[in-house]
Amino acid sequence: MPKLTQALGYFLIVLGVAAYFLTGMESVTALIPAFFGLVFAGLGYLATTNEAMRKHAMHAALLLAILGLAGSFGGLVQLLGALGGGEVERPAAAIAQSLMAISCLSFLIMGIKSFIAARKGETA
DSSP states (O other), rough: OOOHHHHHHHHHHHHHHHHHHHHHTOOOOGGHHHHHHHHHHHHHHHHOOGGGGGGHHHHHHHHHHHHHHHHHHHHHHHHHHHHHTTOOOOOHHHHHHHHHHHHHHHHHHHHHHHHHHHHHHHHO
């Protein structure tokens, strides 16, 4: 999971920076995925380099994924509405938020599966 956490962090950094430049650098809020990405990458690095902090860092990463999903879920709803024929005021923002929501949800699912597998391994 630590390497996956770092990979998610790098992806979100690229997503945030790309969204910022593709939207004409009008709003710093386009960098929000990059800020989340920096924290994910840091947690992944911490878990990789410090075995004592690994469990804590992974729990923090899953909490961050929940916060990221909650904060970006609206963009996913907007994008799904646009696919159904609705209009989206800021399509680039909706796409970036959707990518962040899907990434955080996927990470959350994989993290929960990993925790369950680890728990079963500890009790066996």
